[in-house]
Amino acid sequence: MITFGSVARRGRGWLPLIGLNSLIGSAVTLALPTILGRSVDAIVAGDGYTRWLIAASAVIALGIVASLVDAFAGAACVAETTAWLRHRLVRQVVRGGPEGSRDFETGDLVTRVSANANDAAQAGPAAVTAIAAIAPPVGSLVFLALIDPWLAAAFFGGVVLVILVLLAFAKRTADVSLAYQETQGRIAARLSESLTGIRTIAAAGTTGREEQRILGLLPELHKQGVVTWRILARSGAQAAVVGPLVLVAVLAVGGVQLVGGHITAGELFAASQYAVLGAGLGTLTGVIGEIARAKAGVQRAAEVDAIVTVPHGSLTLPVGPGHLTFDHVTVVADGNVLLNDVNLDLPGGLTVAVVGPSGAGKSVLAAVAARLRDPSTGHVSLDGVPLQAVSRHELRYAVGCAFERPQLVGRTIGESIAPDAISPVRTLAAARATHAHDFVSRLPNGYFTSLRRAPMSGGERQRLGLARAWPASRLLVLDDATSSLDTATERQISRTLTEDRNHRTRLIVTHRTATAARADLVIWLDRGQVRAVAPHADLWNDTSYREVFG
Structure with a gap:
């Protein structure tokens, strides 16, 4: 759990150095x-002031x-803590899956991981600096007491007022800092x-309205x-008023004590400097502001x-063909039943x-089959092993997913297909199987073409998404992953899927009659329930089934 203290402690070896x-x-x-x-007194006495001036120079050099x-040390501490915090937050977002970050908007998440993480990383140095900043006024009080108790009394009264100003500032600035960061996240x-x-906005001519939004x-x-x-x-103004009052009070008392012969001129000079240190407690507003932002x-x-x-569990999958089982699977989100007591043995x-009408639960079924989300009740098994018991590595090796709008990641086209880039042969095989090689080979740098600069249609992006999922060993889950392909390419890929030499299970969410017709079985969903499981030819005689395809 992340707390102010846990973030501050990540400074480790840097914090003692900063504190020292x-x-x-x-x-x-x-x-x-x-x-x-002492130098002033030595100068007045006309003897021995050289050693005090040397001591002053040495002390100043030490301070520099x-x-x-x-x-x-402060910069290094913040950099290391920021890196740790960002790594932890990114890992949490990624491992939370699609459902984990559903309550966060993308831009707000980016702001939290980037800017806010850097603000939070200031916790350690700011806390140490704030604690260390107490030493000068406390020490000033002690030294003034050694010089003359009345000087200490005058100093103490003024410092109490400065502390009250700082406490009020700390309370007010904490809420404002949080509101400021939240607004940045919303923007x-x-x-x-x-x-x-952006394409929809430009096409609709609503650029100006979007800018205003x-x-x-x-x-x-x-x-x-x-x-x-x-x-x-x-707060600065209040501290600026209280600070001089501290100095005036100390100087007034010091003047009286000097005239009375209780202190020397050098001691009065030292007292004035200690009074300035007490008044300088108001400079802590900057440190307190950092703590509030942190x-x-x-x-x-x-x-x-x-x-x-x-x-994830730790089990591996036994040898098997990809036997997929849904056992009383129900998915409920925000009070809505998305899947209701689904039982399947595929x-x-x-x-x-x-297949099914919009809102029937097709994508939810696909997500549960690929374990992109867990059912509220019931469980899904692959070759007899519940998906929740399978290790993360084993699950992602066995199950591949492709979507209608794939998010491609990586620096190059090749990396978007195989991020690990362990085997160029496997990358090429996946691209050929999904007919992505047809357009990739025409790019200037082929598979080394920059992903950001590669001109691609929606169908070409889908082919890359299919190629990325293709190496899965047991189960391919395709959620409308061929919807943007032209008819000829879709037919070619469908033939590749139905004639899969690896004999994997292929679960394909589709709106196309031809795709359903080429499948061995069709799961017909309606309002989160399985209405029928049968070959397409058997279901086609039902008018309601035909209406699913428009």
């Missing part, structure tokens, strides 16, 4: 006024080195939606930014980390078409 350098900086800050005060090391989500449907949240973002700066300005980032990252990952090695 912060303490060195605090020690330098506390030592310098005393050394300079500590600041440089602190800056490097990113809207932009992501528009980029996905995306940027419509900018006033809200601006408002929250203004509120943040107002809080910062108000807390907001941690909260948004924790919501992603809470995604329930799909659990012999291995067959081509099985899944």
